[in-house]
Structures are given as structure tokens and as C-alpha cells.
Amino acid sequence: MNEPLFRYVLRLGDLSLVLGQRLGEWVGHAPALEEDLGLANVALDLIGQARLLLTYAGEVEGRGRDEDAIAYLREHGEYLNAILAEQPNGDFGQTIVRQVLIDAFQLELYERMSTSTDERLAAIAAKSVKEVRYHLRYSSGWLVRLGDGTEESHARVQSALDNLWPYTVELFAEDELDRLMAEQGVAPRLDEVHAAWSARIERILAEATLNRPKDRPHSWHGKRGQHSEHLGYILAEMQHLQRAYPGARW
Amino acid sequence: MNAAAAPVIAERISLAWDALAAVDDPEIPTLSILDLGLIRGITPRADGILEVGLSPTYVGCPATDVIRRSVEEALAGAGVGGFVVTTVLSPAWTSDWITAEGRRKLDLYGIVPPEHSTASLRDVRRMNRPIACPRCHSTDTDCISEFGSTPCKALHRCRTCLEPFEYFKCI
Numbered sequence: 001m002n003e004p005l006f007r008y009v010l011r012l013g014d015l016s017l018v019l020g021q022r023l024g025e026w027v028g029h030a031p032a033l034e035e036d037l038g039l040a041n042v043a044l045d046l047i048g049q050a051r052l053l054l055t056y057a058g059e060v061e062g063r064g065r066d067e068d069a070i071a072y073l074r075e076h077g078e079y080l081n082a083i084l085a086e087q088p089n090g091d092f093g094q095t096i097v098r099q100v101l102i103d104a105f106q107l108e109l110y111e112r113m114s115t116s117t118d119e120r121l122a123a124i125a126a127k128s129v130k131e132v133r134y135h136l137r138y139s140s141g142w143l144v145r146l147g148d149g150t151e152e153s154h155a156r157v158q159s160a161l162d163n164l165w166p167y168t169v170e171l172f173a174e175d176e177l178d179r180l181m182a183e184q185g186v187a188p189r190l191d192e193v194h195a196a197w198s199a200r201i202e203r204i205l206a207e208a209t210l211n212r213p214k215d216r217p218h219s220w221h222g223k224r225g226q227h228s229e230h231l232g233y234i235l236a237e238m239q240h241l242q243r244a245y246p247g248a249r250w
Numbered sequence: 251m252n253a254a255a256a257p258v259i260a261e262r263i264s265l266a267w268d269a270l271a272a273v274d275d276p277e278i279p280t281l282s283i284l285d286l287g288l289i290r291g292i293t294p295r296a297d298g299i300l301e302v303g304l305s306p307t308y309v310g311c312p313a314t315d316v317i318r319r320s321v322e323e324a325l326a327g328a329g330v331g332g333f334v335v336t337t338v339l340s341p342a343w344t345s346d347w348i349t350a351e352g353r354r355k356l357d358l359y360g361i362v363p364p365e366h367s368t369a370s371l372r373d374v375r376r377m378n379r380p381i382a383c384p385r386c387h388s389t390d391t392d393c394i395s396e397f398g399s400t401p402c403k404a405l406h407r408c409r410t411c412l413e414p415f416e417y418f419k420c421i
Binding site: 034035037038040041042044045046047048049051052119122123124126127128130131134137138141 | 311339
């Protein structure tokens with residue numbers, strides 16, 4: 001088995017899966033029906049990405065695990081998403097801030113990955129990036145409205161941005177696996193993705209009249225399976241049915 | 251494959267296309283899957299099995315599994331012989347592949363067909379040409395939400411006749 005590729009595909013798939021699961025928590029609770037539908041649709045696309053990626057991870061692994069076995073039957077430490085994705089929804093503004101930060105990341109990553117030397121990842125990225133553009137259009141549209149809105153909405157999204165910003169550092173912290181994937185042409189170089197992300201985020205924050213927080217050294221290692229306590233609660237809910245009724249299907 | 255088999259295969263392929271033309275999209279039943287441009291092709295393999303390439307619209311669209319099942323049932327019902335339905339991710343499906351007939355049917359159904367070619371999609375945040383109301387044709391409309399009742403549609407509202415309407419997003 002190509003262990004590095006397996007782990008890399010899990011990083012991508014888990015980011016989409018965990019964020020999709022988080023957004024699903026809004027169903028029935030969003031501030032308006034339109035936002036309920038909007039967040040649920042983004043969640044659906046993210047889970048669609050996760051299905052394609054985790055299916056591929058299972059094939060790379062070659063032990064007969066399908067998307068469901070990988071999504072529902074792994075433990076906490078086997079999830080390789082950056083921990084920004086698992087941060088709580090908070091209020092609507094905090095959800096939107098988290099979404100803008102990750103949408104812009106996926107946009108810059110997938111655009112470059114659509115020419116990957118790995119044909120399967122190239123196809124998944126080229127397909128997904130079209131949808132991610134709409135995710136960012138939605139999330140950034142809201143961030144501008146909230147940031148450049150009332151005193152209250154501005155204060156709330158600025159505070160969410162200050163709280164979530166430190167976690168973005170992990171998205172771009174290149175480790176050996178990221179370097180190896182870039183050398184093989186499987187993935188783009190993270191410093192390139194970072195520069196493009198940074199420029200895009202700057203423009204959105206300027207329009208939203210928000211201040212960009214300072215980057216600080218990070219000590220998060222979700223990409224290596226070290227998670228915040230939040231992931232455990234997400235998995236408890238997401239995996240409950242498969243754990244209680246193994247093999248249950250719709 | 252011998253020469254005598256060729257006309258038989260051509261006939262099977264033509265039967266298969268007819269069968270596919272009768273498969274409707276489960277979410278927008280006015281459109282067939284051919285109108286939506288979901289079938290990439292029907293290719294006979296060396297062993298005589300027909301390979302039918304199907305493109306998903308959105309990666310998470312719940313209709314994808316239903317469409318696949320309907321395609322399999324239609325092909326089996328039409329007696330096209332051995333076939334296999336494969337998922338084609340690349341090139342990714344685009345709303346540019348909706349046929350002229352498909353656009354006409356969307357319009358009649360009250361869903362505004364995609365306004366732009368996907369070539370203009372580099373940055374969808376800047377893509378804000380007004381969408382005309384399908385009922386009164388006023389362009390004084392606004393987008394209520396980027397996401398409507400299905401992943402492929404956005405919700406809009408007409409400020410002239412005050413009716414809400416759906417827009418098939420270009421992707």
C-alpha cells in the first residue's frame with residue numbers, strides 16, 4: 001500500500017467530512033429558512049467530497065474498507081483533519097467565519113490539485129472546486145454583510161475571527177507528508193496555497209471591514225491525529241448508528 | 251467482435267439511447283437525463299457489454315443514486331443485453347452540457363436556465379448579472395439564497411411581480 005498517499009487522502013476527506021457534519025448541526029436551527037437550506041446544501045457537497053475521497057482512500061489502502069467503514073468505524077486518533085474543521089459552530093457569525101477560512105483554503109488547494117499527477121485526485125478536485133466557488137460566494141457574502149453590518153454583528157464576527165484565526169496556521173504548516181506529496185506532484189506546495197489564500201482572505205476582510213489577526217506559532221496537530229476534545233462529540237453523534245447497529249443500511 | 255455482430259451492436263446502442271431518453275431527473279421531472287447532459291457515451295466493449303458513462307451533477311446530490319438505479323432499470327427493461335453503468339468524474343459535469351431542449355424545458359417549467367457559460371466562473375463572487383424573472387421578465391430581481399430546494403438551484407425573488415423563483419446555477 002502507498003501509506004503516504006492513504007494518509008494524505010484521509011486528511012482531505014476528513015476535513016470535508018468533519019466540516020460537513022458540523023454544518024449539518026444547523027439543520028432546523030439556522031436563523032432563517034434560506035440559511036438552513038444554504039448550510040445544509042454546503043454540508044451535502046462536503047459530504048459528497050468526503051465520499052469520493054474516503055472511497056479512494058479505501059482503495060489505496062487495499063484492505064477492503066469502503067467509505068462507510070472509514071467514516072464510521074475509525075477512532076478519534078485516526079482522523080487526520082486540521083482541527084479548524086471541528087471547532088464548534090458557535091453563533092451563525094462564527095460558523096460563517098470558519099466557513100470562509102476553509103472554503104478559501106479548499107478553493108486554492110483544489111484549483112491547483114486539478115492538475116495533480118494522481119489522476120483520481122485531479123478528477124475529484126476539478127469536480128469539487130466548481131462547488132467550492134459557490135460555497136465561498138455564499139460564506140464570504142455573509143461575512144461582508146455581518147462585518148460591515150451593525151455594531152453588534154461586526155463585534156461578533158471580529159471576535160470569532162480572532163478566536164479561529166490561530167487554527168488556520170495548521171492548514172499551511174507543511175510537514176514531511178505535505179512535502180512528499182508536493183515533490184511527487186500529487187498536491188500543490190502549501191506555501192503557494194497559503195500565499196493565494198492569504199491574498200483572497202485579505203480582500204474579503206477588507207470588504208467586510210474586519211481586521212486580520214496576527215499569525216502565531218501553533219501547536220495543533222489534527223493532521224497527525226491529535227485532536228481537540230470537540231472531535232469526540234462529533235464522532236459520538238456521527239458514528240452512533242453504525243456502532244449500535246453494525247452494518248445498518250438505508 | 252465479428253462483422254455480423256456489428257449491426258446488432260448498433261441496434262442495441264440505439265435501443266439504449268431511446269431507453270435513456272425516457273429517464274427523467276427525479277428532482278426536475280420535466281427534464282430527461284439526456285436533456286441534462288448526464289450521459290457521456292455508450293461504448294461497446296470487446297466482450298459485447300455496453301459501457302454507459304454517467305456523470306454526477308453535484309458530488310453530494312442525493313438524486314445521483316436514484317438516477318443510476320433508474321438508468322439500470324430502463325436499460326434492463328429495454329432489452330439492450332449486457333451493460334454496465336460507470337461513473338465518469340472527469341471531465342466534470344458542467345451546466346454548459348444542458349441541451350437547448352433542456353434549457354427550453356427548464357424555462358417552461360419556471361426555472362431560469364443558467365445565464366452564463368462556465369468560462370466566466372473563475373470568481374463567482376464577481377458574477378452578478380441580474381437574472382430575469384421567468385414570469386414577468388423584469389430584471390429587477392435579487393438573490394435570496396445561493397442554495398435552493400436542490401444543490402443545483404438558487405432562490406431568487408422578483409421585485410416587480412413579487413414572485414419567488416428558482417435559478418439553475420451555472421457550474
